[in-house]
Amino acid sequence: MPDITVSHLSHTYHLPDGTVVQALSDLNAHFPAGSFSVVVGPSGCGKTTLLRLLAGLETATGGQIDFGGPRPRTGVMFQAPRLLPWLTVEENVRIWQYGMGGSTALAAQYLHLFGLDSFRKAYPDQLSGGMAQRVALVRTLACQPQLLLLDEPFAALDYFTREKLQDELTEQYVRQPLTIIFITHDLDEALRLGERILVLRRGRQSGLLTRSEPYPRQALADRTREKQTILQLLEEPHET
Numbered sequence: 339m340p341d342i343t344v345s346h347l348s349h350t351y352h353l354p355d356g357t358v359v360q361a362l363s364d365l366n367a368h369f370p371a372g373s374f375s376v377v378v379g380p381s382g383c384g385k386t387t388l389l390r391l392l393a394g395l396e397t398a399t400g401g402q403i404d405f406g407g408p409r410p411r412t413g414v415m416f417q418a419p420r421l422l423p424w425l426t427v428e429e430n431v432r433i434w435q436y437g438m439g440g441s442t443a444l445a446a447q448y449l450h451l452f453g454l455d456s457f458r459k460a461y462p463d464q465l466s467g468g469m470a471q472r473v474a475l476v477r478t479l480a481c482q483p484q485l486l487l488l489d490e491p492f493a494a495l496d497y498f499t500r501e502k503l504q505d506e507l508t509e510q511y512v513r514q515p516l517t518i519i520f521i522t523h524d525l526d527e528a529l530r531l532g533e534r535i536l537v538l539r540r541g542r543q544s545g546l547l548t549r550s551e552p553y554p555r556q557a558l559a560d561r562t563r564e565k566q567t568i569l570q571l572l573e574e575p576h577e578t
């Protein structure tokens with residue numbers, strides 16, 4: 339899969355009272371093929387809008403996204419698992435694969451890898467929040483995406499479950515060719531996951547950090563200096 343290049347991307351929303359909201363404003367960004375990028379920034383800076391545009395769920399009002407060819411096979415995951423309550427765990431994974439490729443064997447393989455064998459026949463309301471989100475991740479991966487877009491997928495989870503899922507995600511990332519773009523407002527999560535950390539402020543990129551530390555990364559490593567850099571990027575007037 340080729341690199342993804344975002345050029346002069348803008349997006350505006352129009353509220354019913356006529357107010358125009360500039361969610362993204364002349365954003366330029368580069369997502370190399372096979373890299374793990376994290377987009378971090380405060381609430382309202384345009385993170386979800388960027389992800390929705392990358393996913394093709396909305397059309398940008400300006401600028402372009404160049405996928406270097408046809409749009410890659412894309413998996414999207416949100417903060418809520420959005421499982422279908424009338425289907426079992428296994429059926430939730432299988433129905434997602436419909437039209438996207440992926441076999442029963444692959445579904446079973448991912449359920450096994452993520453420790454969900456004994457919950458295959460369970461229904462979503464029989465799962466904990468962490469387990470439901472793990473199913474959502476399995477469901478996305480079992481479609482063999484080339485591009486994985488994740489919008490704060492672990493934000494609602496407790497600390498320990500979040501760390502476990504972060505490690506499980508990086509384990510998959512290391513195992514298979516995958517371009518990941520992960521949205522978060524949590525600096526610890528950004529530093530734990532990202533090889534490239536794109537700092538977004540008021541709809542524009544205000545900085546980019548790169549990290550080469552191998553996975554799995556220590557959860558409690560001292561990252562004060564990097565956090566300070568990101569916080570400065572969020573404070574200073576941006577120049578891109």
Ligand SMILES: Nc1ncnc2c1ncn2[C@@H]1O[C@H](COP(=O)(O)OP(=O)(O)OP(=O)(O)O)[C@@H](O)[C@H]1O
Pocket residue numbers: 351352353359360361379380381382383384385386387388523
């Ligand atoms: N459907 C919409 N209609 C109108 N305004 C919207 C819509 N979606 C987002 N916005 C506005 O666009 C701006 C960017 O929103 P977006 O959800 O992309 O930010 P975000 O960084 O993901 O925020 P959060 O971290 O709170 O989810 C915000 O001012 C938001 O209020």
